[in-house]
Amino acid sequence: MAIDTPTTATTDPTTPPRTSAPPAPAQVSAPAPSSATGAPAPLGVRAKLILFVLCAAQFMVALDFSVLNVALPVLGKDLGMSQSALQWGVTAFALPSGGFLLLFGRIGDLFGRRKLFLTGLALFGAASLLATFAWDPASFLTGRALQGLGAAAIVPTGMSLLTTTFPEGPQRDRALAISGTVLSLGFTVGMVLGGVLTDTLGWRSTMGLLALFTLLVLPLAPTLLTESRHPERPRLDIPGAITVTGGLLSLIYALSTAAERGFGNAPVLVTLIAGLALLTAFGAIEARTAQPLVSLPMLRRRTVAWGNLAGLVTFSMMSTVIFALTLYLQEILGLSAFQTGLIFGVVGVAGIVTGSVAPKVIGRFGAQRTLVGSLVLQGVLTASLLGLGTGGWSVWLAVVGVTVACIGHLGAIIAYNVTVTSGVPNSEQGLATGLATSTQQVGLTIGIPLLGVLATTSTDLLSGARTVLAIDSAIVLVAAVLVGVGLRVRRG
Template sequence: MSAATIEADAAPRFDARQRLIVLVLLGAGFMLAVDFSILNVALPAVGSGVGLGVGGLAWVTSAYALPAAGFALLFGRMADLFGRRRLFLTAMVVLIGASLLGGFAVNPEMLLTARALQGVATAMAVPASLSLLTTTFAEGALRERALGLNGALLSGGFTVGALVGGVLVDLLGWRSAFFINVPVAVVILLLTPFLVRESSLPGRVRLDLPGAVTVTGGLLALIYAIIERNLVAGVAGVVLLAAFWAIELRAPAPLAPVRILKRPSVKWGNLAGLVIFTMEPAMIFLMTLYLQKVLGFSALATGLIFGVPGLASVAAGVIAGRLIGRFGTRAVLTTGMAVQGLSTIPLVFLGDDRMALAILIPALFIGFFGHVTAIVAYTVTGTSGLPDEEQGLATGLTSMTQQVAVTIGIPILSAVAATQSVELTGIHLALVVNVAVTLAAAALVWYGLRRRAALTH
């Protein structure tokens, strides 16, 4: 057995302080994932509670998704320039205020404002917490393990939210979906200053304001265009993002230096993340429609059906770091994507008989394992090879990619499904597109990362 193999087999260990740091930083992401999942389950109750019609329910999600995706890159860079811990603590304060506002909402305006503020808090918290994590643990086994636990907790959060959301809302009402954040965020707010050191700040703090305005405006316009299928907003988004690229080429202190955006690990890693997070949540949405509208299961039964494969997500997050240590990010990332895509193929052939669960549940189990393994490898890839002073930007990019992808995936594949008059046929067609895009992207990422692999081996 080679020394490298022995080293890969040795499980990295956190000391007591590092465990607490990981718990606090990743606890915020877990809380946000649980809340997002619970609110998805509670949407009808939330809408009726504040007088929001069925047509407006989508905006309970969209009001959150727009700022969460549109501001992630900006706040990631601000974390580098003005202090990661400071931004993380600010995010907790905003989240507490937003959750209280949502919990006490009496009309749609209060509710949607609260959701938008929760999206802003997410755009601040995720890149700040991840960059604090990546700067606390140097590149290598401990960082990979920490990011693996991040994947496990995010998946666990979505699973827990789906499983307990219906019960929680039935017992305590829809307002509990907002109030549940408050005590957790307060504990994080109190513990963070004692556990996490503030990041070092650059000597001359400068923010690329034209770049910040164009990239944020462009992302908001583009995401809005996809959600609302608005051509004018789409054109405006493309123009603003093109202007952002031109500004970054000439800016003396660019928000996102082009040299970083051109790095194979950043470029191909974020392409992988875009596909990973576009296709899998959209598949879950399609399978939710299938279970409830085709097979006739209740919302609670649907949550339980997803809960069993969800355990594979947690397991994948725990062991993904070790897989990366042994096989490298390129191999684990593309294999995870391939598993995610290939496990979707059996779903294309599901019929309208409940015996389909015998195929659906194992396929979801395998697919969720590949999905979370790919998430961990994508996060490691997108943040590797960069100095500490640019980790906020790197994690801002990965966070932006994730939020944009989750937001656009469901509308895109729903539009594909809607081209067919028969619901089951439309779901099958959308799943075929899902498989084709995922496998093609896996091949492209394998090819694109070859130079980096050659340089590091």
């Protein structure tokens, strides 16, 4: 089943007709693309500026997720944080950013996406300044937590503003491709910038950079973005909001701390069970609520269910590959943090190229077949990294292998975003994008705790890295088969 253009897309029989959706409140009009070529219609100046603002905000959040990693040891010494406490520099951001995504996505649907997007930007900027000038661990971690809360408002509302601004079809596919490229590039650039800024200007510059990005985006957003919300403004599902937010917070906390403490640790086990119990309760509540936070018919859409599974796998497994390769390049081949960052910078360049090509591939083959093919490419090239050794030639295998694997990864990101938002009414775009971005955040959070620990606890680091890569590749390839069958992807 391929989703190419509004005139050729087929619809899941479990979904309502596309004509039932209310008109988008702020669509950017453009000439219809040629049905023969499926080429994206050109974007006007205003549309490009809107896309710039929304993508810049996504880039800023992705940058925040990775820019601090290299700086943590230096930061810890400066603020007097113990080695065991350093992980909270990442976890303090991941908890609210992943835990509140669904809730904030729905609040944006009901009360105004533009309003919540601007609020999130302002909070993110203020929190970045607090982290920049932090005077002790408590003030720094408070800043990181508030950054995560701001990100939880920015990401789903920014994505839903994008999908309601650009009409479904080649124009939206192109916008999502650019957004996906920027997201992946932000994560990669953050790894390079983190080392450079820490070595030259100090760790505080990594947080100061985020504040500068906010000052760039925030003045432009109010003049370009128009308000968008659910036309009927139904009541917020409070019990559902409490259980899903509590469940996600518990689950992310357990998986984030499992790498250090192990899954047998009592607090980890208790929070993991509590998270699963709360998410189960959430499902039961949604089945009985007249105005649920999450529409169960939406979750039964094949595109939403299987698309989000693909997103979870591609994010979690690629983050694990990057983690394992970082250890391999520095601990086994003896490269510096800066040299390792440059290698991943090559990946960023490949990402730019992939982002420009992906819409054409989706237009030719459909989002769902592109999604499955991209997962296969990611899995196969991850398997190629099993040939890594201790010789200098291994650097070139690492560069080629991870670059092509990341091309598949980025193709999967773009295709899965198109898949899970296609055919969804504009009134529910915040929910659909909230689900997608929750999947992204959870995926980025769970991959390293689940598999990365195998590399760090192995007596032979090279053997441990190979084990991680083998399991990683197998999971991606199995997911490709399951998603292909679940979406009933056909030839022709």
